[in-house]
Amino acid sequence: xxxxxxxxxxxxxxxxxxxxxxxxxxxxxxxxxxxxxxxxxxxxxxxxxxxxxxxxxxxxxxxxxxxxxxxxxxxxxxxxxxxxxxxxxxxxxxxxxxxxxxxxxxxxxxxxxxxxxxxxxxxxxxxxxxxxxxxxxxxxxxxxxxxxxxxxxxxxxxxxxxxxxxxxxxxxxxxxxxxxxxxxxxxxxxxxxxxxxxxxxxxxxxxxxxxxxxxxxxxxxxxxxxxxxxxxxxxxxxxxxxxxxxxxxxxxxxxxxxxxxxxxxxxxxxxxxxxxxxxxxxxxxxxxxxxxxxxxxxxxxxxxxxxxxxxxxxxxxxxxxxxxxxxxxxxxxxxxxxxxxxxxxxxxxxxxxxxxxxxxxxxxxxxxxxxxxxxxxxxxxxxxxxxxxxxxxxxxxxxxxxxxxxxxxxxxxxxxxxxxxxxxxxxxxxxxxxxxxxxxxxxxxxxxxxxxxxxxxxxxxxxxxxxxxxxxxxxxxxxxxxxxxxxxxxxxxxxxxxxxxxxxxxxxxxxxxxxxxxxxxxxxxxxxxxxxxxxxxxxxxxxxxxxxxxxxxxxxxxxxxxxxxxxxxxxxxxxxxxxxxxxxxxxxxxxxxxxxxxxxxxxxxxxxxxxxxxxxxxxxxxxxxxxxxxxxxxxxxxxxxxxxxxxxxxxxxxxxxxxxxxxxxxxxxxxxxxxxxxxxxxxxxxxxxxxxxxxxxxxxxxxxxxxxxxxxxxxxxxxx
Numbered sequence: 001x002x003x004x005x006x007x008x009x010x011x012x013x014x015x016x017x018x019x020x021x022x023x024x025x026x027x028x029x030x031x032x033x034x035x036x037x038x039x040x041x042x043x044x045x046x047x048x049x050x051x052x053x054x055x056x057x058x059x060x061x062x063x064x065x066x067x068x069x070x071x072x073x074x075x076x077x078x079x080x081x082x083x084x085x086x087x088x089x090x091x092x093x094x095x096x097x098x099x100x101x102x103x104x105x106x107x108x109x110x111x112x113x114x115x116x117x118x119x120x121x122x123x124x125x126x127x128x129x130x131x132x133x134x135x136x137x138x139x140x141x142x143x144x145x146x147x148x149x150x151x152x153x154x155x156x157x158x159x160x161x162x163x164x165x166x167x168x169x170x171x172x173x174x175x176x177x178x179x180x181x182x183x184x185x186x187x188x189x190x191x192x193x194x195x196x197x198x199x200x201x202x203x204x205x206x207x208x209x210x211x212x213x214x215x216x217x218x219x220x221x222x223x224x225x226x227x228x229x230x231x232x233x234x235x236x237x238x239x240x241x242x243x244x245x246x247x248x249x250x251x252x253x254x255x256x257x258x259x260x261x262x263x264x265x266x267x268x269x270x271x272x273x274x275x276x277x278x279x280x281x282x283x284x285x286x287x288x289x290x291x292x293x294x295x296x297x298x299x300x301x302x303x304x305x306x307x308x309x310x311x312x313x314x315x316x317x318x319x320x321x322x323x324x325x326x327x328x329x330x331x332x333x334x335x336x337x338x339x340x341x342x343x344x345x346x347x348x349x350x351x352x353x354x355x356x357x358x359x360x361x362x363x364x365x366x367x368x369x370x371x372x373x374x375x376x377x378x379x380x381x382x383x384x385x386x387x388x389x390x391x392x393x394x395x396x397x398x399x400x401x402x403x404x405x406x407x408x409x410x411x412x413x414x415x416x417x418x419x420x421x422x423x424x425x426x427x428x429x430x431x432x433x434x435x436x437x438x439x440x441x442x443x444x445x446x447x448x449x450x451x452x453x454x455x456x457x458x459x460x461x462x463x464x465x466x467x468x469x470x471x472x473x474x475x476x477x478x479x480x481x482x483x484x485x486x487x488x489x490x491x492x493x494x495x496x497x498x499x500x501x502x503x504x505x506x507x508x509x510x511x512x513x514x515x516x517x518x519x520x521x522x523x524x525x526x527x528x529x530x531x532x533x534x535x536x537x538x539x540x541x542x543x544x545x546x547x548x549x550x551x552x553x554x555x556x557x558x559x560x561x562x563x564x565x566x567x568x569x570x571x572x573x574x575x576x577x578x579x580x581x582x583x584x585x586x587x588x589x590x591x592x593x594x595x596x597x598x599x600x601x602x603x604x605x606x607x608x609x610x611x612x613x614x615x616x617x618x619x620x621x622x623x624x625x626x627x628x629x630x631x632x633x634x635x636x637x638x639x640x641x642x643x644x645x646x647x648x649x650x651x652x653x654x655x656x657x658x659x660x661x662x663x664x665x666x667x668x669x670x671x672x673x674x675x676x677x678x679x680x681x682x683x684x685x686x687x688x689x690x691x692x693x694x695x696x697x698x699x700x701x702x703x704x705x706x707x708x709x710x711x712x713x714x715x716x717x718x719x720x
Contacts, residue, residue, distance in 0.1 A: 089286060090417055090420050097424065104188055104192050105185040130167050134160075141160065181237040193430070207436050220299035224429045232426050238415065284349065289417075290345075292425060296425075297335045297338055304328045305328065448482070449483075457476055457478070458523060464518075466530065467528035470530075470621070475488070475527055477489055477512060478520075485506075487673060499651050499663060499665045500652050502654075503670065508669055516529055533619075535620075536614055539627065542627075548592050549592070550572065550592065553612050575615045579635070584605070607628065608631060620647075620648070629654070665679060665680055
């Protein structure tokens with residue numbers, strides 16, 4: 001039968017070995033303490049790095065951009081499994097995206113952002129030093145009370161008040177510098193995004209147009225640029241403080257604790273805390289994915305409201321309020337369902353989190369604080385009541401701070417997950433703009449686009465050359481969603497030769513202009529055309545910008561650019577006189593009057609302002625898309641003649657026969673993929689048009705004649 005432990009402890013040999021071990025341990029305890037402290041620092045740093053390091057990316061993410069190939073049915077295959085949102089997590093994809101964005105927001109070590117970051121780091125270290133000093137001072141204040149020493153007590157209170165000065169200053173500066181960092185990050189990132197979105201000087205990529213019309217990845221760029229970038233910047237500025245400060249606090253507070261209670265107890269406490277922290281990490285919901293989905297759903301709701309504002313008149317005329325309300329309610333319900341789901345997850349996670357961090361870890365800490373009271377620490381003399389009280393209060397304060405710091409390290413993973421969500425949104429915008437600039441588009445295609453012949457055509461790319469003339473040689477006209485309108489278009493227009501383009505709706509008239517303007521890709525053949533700057537578009541509903549009356553005429557020029565061209569307000573007045581709009585200057589309060597011009601002017605006045613803009617810029621080519629549909633015929637003729645006088649070549653889409661005489665060539669689509677390009681004999685065409693109308697009028701009378709004839713036959717038969 002084996003001897004009991006109490007019997008073994010009474011054995012003289014065992015007692016002698018324990019005594020020798022205790023003596024040896026006491027003699028070498030300083031070295032052991034240093035080794036344990038070094039191990040603790042390395043362990044904390046290693047655990048933090050491991051906890052925040054990249055997880056393996058899920059298979060659905062591919063190379064990290066979430067791109068998919070086009071499916072056989074024409075849709076995109078990269079939208080996730082059966083339409084599910086893409087998973088967002090703190091993984092390799094997140095760190096890859098974040099590193100790219102960090103190069104934008106912190107361009108160098110001498111940048112303003114890097115200096116602010118260094119200042120922020122110094123303040124964090126200083127605040128931790130103050131906290132250590134205050135923890136020791138707390139113990140001294142309570143000890144002076146226990147020892148009944150009033151002078152010492154009031155002296156320590158004075159020290160407390162004096163340390164409040166740098167403490168409050170540091171806390172305020174930390175908040176200020178963090179906000180400055182968020183603003184600096186947002187400024188850098190917004191400038192970079194806007195440079196790509198609207199283009200730098202001399203850049204003609206038209207990303208803002210192609211992103212909305214040729215690509216399906218970014219549904220609401222306005223929200224991404226305004227709201228998501230702001231949230232990303234604020235989270236990025238906060239994550240450094242929420243991560244660096246707690247890690248520093250954990251190391252320094254626990255180091256000080258190890259000096260007070262021994263590194264042995266601290267090591268045991270660390271192992272217990274790390275074990276429960278692993279359980280907490282395992283139970284943490286995917287907050288990063290929730291954040292990304294929330295931003296996406298909010299953007300869709302905002303888009304639904306903005307569409308209603310843009311088309312309010314049409315909706316009002318058609319009494320579409322109930323339908324629009326259902327659509328908006330549907331988007332709102334999606335947001336609320338998601339927020340309710342996230343709120344429930346946050347609730348139960350908050351219960352688990354507080355139970356572990358506050359109560360379980362608090363009990364561990366109380367045991368640690370009791371070690372100097374109940375256990376004789378080798379090399380430490382016995383303490384009186386005051387010293388014990390001072391040590392307990394100091395250690396308790398350090399422990400609470402260390403526990404809070406470790407809790408914030410745990411919380412920081414949740415913050416990092418939310419940052420991953422905003423990083424995914426910003427990265428999605430940057431990736432989409434980069435691909436669009438390179439001519440890579442992801443657009444849901446129609447089913448016919450998957451047919452072998454059509455798919456081959458869509459994979460092709462044509463050549464575009466700069467030229468004074470406009471020449472299309474075997475160029476297919478294809479919409480962004482893969483509808484092939486014309487398989488091979490060939491025609492040419494020389495400067496001074498006006499071209500009329502007619503055909504049914506959806507046959508490719510406007511598509512041709514978008515290719516000329518460099519907005520749509522060329523899928524084949526050869527296009528020779530002047531630069532896009534030589535074209536000016538006047539649509540049926542012209543765009544009027546925010547700004548003064550002068551800005552509407554000279555758009556997109558500024559007043560300074562206008563004056564640099566040697567043009568005055570008097571010259572602009574003469575331009576308005578051509579379109580019989582000179583009275584608007586006095587009516588609206590002068591050239592510097594500003595209002596919402598889109599609402600202030602009638603449809604006809606908007607078209608006249610657009611023609612005045614054309615006469616101001618005097619481009620080589622004018623693209624007119626039903627540009628005179630709301631002005632009287634006599635005004636239409638005057639504007640056409642003046643454009644010819646200025647040497648502007650007109651490319652006109654219109655069904656009004658009154659415009660035929662101002663054009664020399666005609667491009668007529670049949671709506672079935674065919675077309676005719678020939679000279680336009682306006683007189684002959686007008687005569688044919690008149691004859692056609694006369695015949696149509698006669699044909700309309702045929703049923704009446706037949707009915708009357710049948711009636712006469714019945715009357716005749718009745719007489720017989």
